[in-house]
Amino acid sequence: MTTAKRDTYTPETLLSVAVQVFNERGYDGTSMEHLSKAAGISKSSIYHHVAGKEELLRRAVSRALDGLFGILDEDHARVGRAVDRLEHVVRRMVDVLISELPYVTLLLRVRGNTDTERWALERRREFDHRVAELLKAASADGDVRADIDVRLATRLVFGMINSVVEWYRPDGRGAGEREVADAVARLVFEGLRGAG
Amino acid sequence: MTTAKRDTYTPETLLSVAVQVFNERGYDGTSMEHLSKAAGISKSSIYHHVAGKEELLRRAVSRALDGLFGILDEDHARVGRAVDRLEHVVRRMVDVLISELPYVTLLLRVRGNTDTERWALERRREFDHRVAELLKAASADGDVRADIDVRLATRLVFGMINSVVEWYRPDGRGAGEREVADAVARLVFEGLRGAG
CATH class of the missing domain: 1.10.357.10 (Tetracycline Repressor, domain 2)
Structure with missing residues (x-):
């Protein structure tokens, strides 16, 4: 479970977190769970911004x-x-x-x-x-x-x-x-x- | 289980198989199981040649x-x-x-x-x-x-x-x-x- 913080992300700022994770773990090696952890918000909050990790890519x-x-x-x-x-x-x-x-x-x-x-x-x-x-x-x-x-x-x-x-x-x-x-x-x- | 073939490897030829696997999967992503499969010999046969994957690297x-x-x-x-x-x-x-x-x-x-x-x-x-x-x-x-x-x-x-x-x-x-x-x-x- 992620300690959820209030979701103040815009698609732009969420993107910058995702790119960092993709570069560290590789795109294939990155799950929605990793993105949720790195962003400090729940997976459903991420889905509020984008359809999934492929859209972020x-x-x-x-x-x-x-x-x-x-x-x-x-x-x-x-x-x-x-x-x-x-x-x-x-x-x-x-x-x-x-x-x-x-x-x-x-x-x-x-x-x-x-x-x-x-x-x-x-x-x-x-x-x-x-x-x-x-x-x-x-x-x-x-x-x-x-x-x-x-x-x-x-x-x-x-x-x-x-x-x-x-x-x-x-x-x-x-x-x-x-x-x-x-x-x-x-x-x-x-x-x-x-x-x- | 790997269908084991007769182990005719030398340290040199085993190395060339291992390097190919390391380059495809990344060193971190390669297990002894992957090496055994790619070489077509059992893990214990590999250990006969080398101490482990770090020695191959x-x-x-x-x-x-x-x-x-x-x-x-x-x-x-x-x-x-x-x-x-x-x-x-x-x-x-x-x-x-x-x-x-x-x-x-x-x-x-x-x-x-x-x-x-x-x-x-x-x-x-x-x-x-x-x-x-x-x-x-x-x-x-x-x-x-x-x-x-x-x-x-x-x-x-x-x-x-x-x-x-x-x-x-x-x-x-x-x-x-x-x-x-x-x-x-x-x-x-x-x-x-x-x-x-």
Whole structure:
């Protein structure tokens, strides 16, 4: 039995508790009982807000996906040379990863056992594809090196960017959001030997 | 009950079955029962080879760690300018990741609940530190850009390299080992805009 506290949750604040539990225990390993315990309210109170844990997952990954897809609608991602648009997208991906850290962490760990997980994977692939298209366009413009396969380059660049969720901690002691975005953009576009 | 087959395992072949199960179910989520089922031999047959699942974990992550630390003892990692030694290490890390894929995958997923896991994390940190020292030396030589913090650069470069375990499949259809190592080295040292 959970010592029930008064339910003052909004769907938004309940979501932030759920995402933390999902990231700690894994989505599969999380029961409504775990969510109820973490939130300090009864299961029926949770059902008052959402239909179940899959709805919480859908809302959480939607938040991450909306952040990422939102980047592609920004002016700097739509207008200009492909390589500059790509650089804007890379920087902003780091921003979104950091500002929506727990939500993007969850998105990146989704494996695909439920409809919601499969949908999330599909949307992630769509986003990756949009970025790969930008890289391809920059390559066609002759603005990025031609001696790396576009698909391989996309995967490696995503690998570097996504790794940020593994170690970034918003405690103010490590590198700040701006410093990380700058470092990623410099490494991705100019490399370690680049003009420093 | 498992339908026991004749135990023709060596510690080596048993290890390769165990690593696959650990990677699929997670180390915590794997019981001796799961290992017995996957290997098709009884639990007591497994105990004939090893003291338990923690010994299998130790052997598996040791194999990955030996591969990685072995790189640092190679001539090209010990002699020459720091930046060239670093490039050698980066390329060889990709080689080891690919040739020891399941073992390195397991190493990268270790979280630290048991003594063996904590020891593996400690050794990983030691390896990261050795590579960071090389990057620092290359920076002191003026051979790598000075406008990215060494610790941050190390993390991002490791992020790119380690991401290979997420998508590399040794089925001969995607990029080969050499192509991936070349792509990583080019991106890390010269970036996307580099002379292609």
